[in-house]
Amino acid sequence: MAEKNVEKIESVVIRFAGDSGDGMQLMGDRFTNTSALVGNDLGTFPDFPAEIRAPAGSLAGVSAFQLQFSSKDIFTPGDQLDALVAMNPAALKMHIKDLKTGGILIVNKSNFTAKNLKMAGWESNPLEDDSLMDYMLYDIEISRLLANATEDMDITSKTVERSKNFFGLGLLYWMYGRPIEPTIEWLKKKFKKRPELIEANTRALKTGYNFGDITESFATQYEVGPAPFESGTYRNIVGNHAAGLGLLAAAQSSGLPLFFGGYPITPASDILHQLSHYRNYGVKTFQAEDEIAGVGSAIGASFTGNLSVTASSGPGICLKGEAIGLAVISELPLVVLNIQRAGPSTGMPTKTEQADFFLSMYGRNGESPVPILTPATPGDCFFIAYEACRIALKYMTPVFVLSDAFLANGSEPWIIPQLSDLQKIEVSFAEKEDGPYLPYERDEKSLARQWAVPGTAGLEHRIGGLEREHISGNVSYDPDNHDLMVKLRAQKVAGMIREIPPTEIYGDSTGELLILGWGSTFGAIRTAVMSLRDDGKSVSQAHLKWLNPLPADLGEILLRFQTVLIPEVNSGQLIKLIRSEFLIDAIGLNIVRGEPYRKSQIIEKVEEIL
């Protein structure tokens, strides 16, 4: 065995890239899990094509998974890559630009055939000319090595070929000093009924691991130690999954059955999938005929006293608009999750964007105010989904949650919350009293009307999309009443300002520059601000979880800084609101590439300003 160096490093960014059928997402998942188990902090970014199986070897079919793991606190999947695994020429073509100079490049040489090179648009084989000389290239004939490793097994060459992602995984486990046992255990569970697959994949994993260990060309192993986590029990969590759990926790806390009405759409479908498994929690999921029926059924269930939720993405939210307006005027609780993706129209369904803020805020006819909440990290999706339910029930209103594809599919280590620590959700239904039931009588403080569910004797009443008379709830065309109701609905939402905790400022509470963000830009902004502050720059961060209403202290905070920078993955939406609300000459950073921000893009902008 060759003598190996072990080099300690703080953080590593790696990316697996290959055909969408090559198991890149699975490889990423396993590496993430193992890294979590050794105690690293993590950020992940799955990046896959909308096509399920584009032609093998094509650029359109490349699927990738990026992760950063670190011995310190991190907030993003990282910018430039320390290592890239490219399983074919197309993956190399698509991703090589992100690899650092001097970075580790592992390619499956067996796939660099003339046909694949041509499909990926390489004019000559990059493994044979000097186009990759800036990198530490390891071109490995993975397919041949695996064929050798499994020649005594009675399995097809296709099965052998399909295990090549585990070779790559094994090699990286060796390179970064991670154990292979958790993955072997996982394989045993996953393929319980297919022992030949357990064996083939385990051999591939070990072959990759041993290849690193015994091959002279790999001279260095890297060690990334555990991160300084707060003590507790952790798991790794993906944003959409966290949101689904948050909904379930809210149902349990409120004591209401959870009803989810939805229609499949990327990248929101996972929430429908997940909740459909929770029948033993009494969850009722309804896969409707379309987006409108998804939200419609949820509104019906809400009228009937359930905690009702729908989830979709931009195009589906457009279809739901009219029904959400119905929930506004009929003042029924409803949670609407918008897992934003790049638009307009079908846009880029698997890519992230933050361009639906105005759609949520203003995308309905008439004066139709709704509260809007937005999570900052994958784990935060749990708490925001829970809070959205609490607000919907307390105020009898639809509530928007603005997540996005980056949060939905990304993951991070998550300290498992104790249900008993969550703010209890109190719900009371109307009961029969003397006199007729008045459906639009309001609570003095919250302005919420009472919830009277069908089946309660004596509370028979009618609601609907026509304007209501204040208190009686009868249909009314009276001009004064309409003006009053428009104002009451607006006041109800504006009054939720009392629910918003004081805005946290990272860095100094006053200074030259404040970076104000919302949603999934949190990690990139935080990383950039940390780095800028290390360089002695006067930069602070505030991150909004409530977009409507805005926090009470925000105007005053903004005035404490000479300049306010607002990065958004849109052409400038929050910034328009901030400018008009607070008359502040904020500056925007608006790169709309269907990708999350990189730390470097934010730093560049700050350096331009300061």
Added chain:
Amino acid sequence: MTDTSAATPLSRKDFVSDQDVRWCPGCGDYSILAQTQKTMPDLGVPKEKFVFVAGIGCSSRFPYYMNAFGFHTIHGRAPAIATGVKIANPDLSVWVITGDGDALSIGGNHLIHVLRRNVDINIVMFNNQIYGLTKGQYSPTSEFGKKTKSSPFGSLDRPFNPPSVALGAQSTFVARTIDSHTHHLQEMLKRVHEHKGTSFLEVYQNCNIFNDGAFAHLKDREVKDDNVLELKHGEPMIFGKEKNKGIRLNGFNPEMVKIGTGISADDLLVHDENNRNLAGLLANFTEDDSLPTPLGVIYSEDQPRYEELMIEQIEEAKKKLGEGDLQKLLAGTDTWEVA
């Protein structure tokens, strides 16, 4: 759903709301409302368990006039909203009141899907073959070539045949009645209620403002008996003022025959509510001018209800997996401790 609370039986008055009815004087909707209010007390359902859901259109104002839980929603979406109501609480008696435009045009998608799912709700579709609330445009059931405000040269649309649409959507109950046949209408409302699963009742309804007389041939005392075939399960299809006409099957085609001319009742088709093929034939009668218009239950079959199947799944899952432990679920399968 038996009445446990009512010491005094319910009456029509209990279902009359305090709202002024605002349909045009002479509108067929008045009769449908009255027959509904008369029928509800006899169904053995406590009043608070009735829910009326409507979309948009003249018909869809209906919930305001019923003293029951009501939800006047948005155009075409009532079946979706009612589905949510029924799934959330299967113990409720859920009614969708809709029109030909609401159900078959803007809401066509929801209608066909609720029918195939067989959620136990009762859909009463007022068919006046015109858009009334928007003041007189042709509807998806208007006859081809109809001249209206929006079709001055005649409409170019071929109309839907509502029972055919319903049968094509795997409906488990299809029936038809007329606003002015009060007893028949009441009987159909009862049948609709009794059917477990989605019931589709088409009610021919006269719009005396924009499409007056559309169903005159089925209503006028002089001619109606010769134009209407009242369906009775297990009985031969006989109609006519003199009860001397019948329907016979000739190959695949139904034909009108005179009884007596060598033809007896034994030669006639016998109605069988549970026969889907026969239902298809009956649904098409309205497309053949030589045949009478069938009224009554065209088709009925028993199939599992969506909301009951969902509850079965929930109970099954609880039995198999136990009541969910959310704290455990939050932890997932792979956790690690940080000291």
